[in-house]
Amino acid sequence: EVQLLESGGGLVQPGGSLRLSCATSEITSNKYALAWVRQAPGKGLEWVSVISSGTGSTNYADSVKGRFTISRDNSENTLYLQMNSLRAEDTAVYYCAKMFCTDTSCNFFDYWGQGTLVTVSS
Amino acid sequence: EIVMTQSPATLSVSPGERATLSCRASQNVKSNLAWYQQKPGQAPRLLISGASTRATGIPARFSGSGSGTEFTLTISSLQSEDFAVYYCQQYDNWPRTFGQGTKVEIK
Numbered sequence: 001e002v003q004l005l006e007s008g009g010g011l012v013q014p015g016g017s018l019r020l021s022c023a024t025s026e027i028t029s030n031k032y033a034l035a036w037v038r039q040a041p042g043k044g045l046e047w048v049s050v051i052s053s054g055t056g057s058t059n060y061a062d063s064v065k066g067r068f069t070i071s072r073d074n075s076e077n078t079l080y081l082q083m084n085s086l087r088a089e090d091t092a093v094y095y096c097a098k099m100f101c102t103d104t105s106c107n108f109f110d111y112w113g114q115g116t117l118v119t120v121s122s
Numbered sequence: 123e124i125v126m127t128q129s130p131a132t133l134s135v136s137p138g139e140r141a142t143l144s145c146r147a148s149q150n151v152k153s154n155l156a157w158y159q160q161k162p163g164q165a166p167r168l169l170i171s172g173a174s175t176r177a178t179g180i181p182a183r184f185s186g187s188g189s190g191t192e193f194t195l196t197i198s199s200l201q202s203e204d205f206a207v208y209y210c211q212q213y214d215n216w217p218r219t220f221g222q223g224t225k226v227e228i229k
Contacts (some may be wrong), residue, residue, distance in 0.1 A: 061217050112166055
C-alpha cells in the first residue's frame with residue numbers, strides 16, 4: 001500500500017526558504033508520479049507541482065514557478081519541495097500526493113499524505 | 123486555466139436523505155473529472171474518477187454523473203460519516219484545478 005508522510009513545515013519569514021519532505025512507502029524505480037497540493041487555511045485545494053516517474057520531468061503552478069523546486073530521491077524513497085522567496089500567500093497545509101497516471105498523462109490524486117503546515121509571517 | 127465552480131457552497135441535509143452536488147467547468151473537460159471528500163483535519167480522499175467510476179472501497183451510495191461541463195455527485199442516503207466538504211477536480215488540462223468545495227452539513 002502506498003503511504004506518504006510529510007515533514008518540514010513550520011514558521012518562516014517572508015522572503016525566506018523552507019524544504020518540505022515526503023517519505024513514501026513505495027517509490028521504487030521511479031514507479032509513481034508524485035505531486036504537492038496545498039490548502040490555505042479555510043480555503044480550497046490548489047495543485048502546486050508534479051514530478052513524473054521515469055524521466056523526472058516537472059511542472060509547476062504559475063503561482064510558484066521560479067520560486068519552488070520539486071525533486072525526488074529514489075534511493076531514499078523521498079519527495080522534496082524546495083520553497084524559496086516565500087510569501088504570506090504561500091501559507092497553507094502542503095499535501096504530498098501520488099498521481100494516477102496513464103501512458104499519456106497524470107490525472108488525479110489517488111493517495112494523500114496527512115499534510116504539513118507552512119506559515120509565512122513576520 | 124479551467125475554472126471549476128461548485129454549487130451550492132453549503133448543503134444542509136438530514137441523515138438518510140439524498141444529497142446532490144454540482145460542479146461546472148469553464149470549458150469542456152470530457153469525462154476527465156474526479157471527486158474528493160475531505161473531513162476536518164484530514165487529507166482529501168478520492169471518491170470518483172472518470173466522472174462516474176468509484177475508487178476502491180467507496181460505498182455504492184456515492185455516484186457521479188455528467189460529462190463536458192456539467193457534473194453531479196449524488197449521495198443516495200447520507201450517513202453520519204458523509205458530512206464533509208466535497209471537491210471536484212478536472213484533469214483534462216494543466217494546471218489541474220479544483221472547485222472551491224461544497225460543505226455538506228447536518229440539517
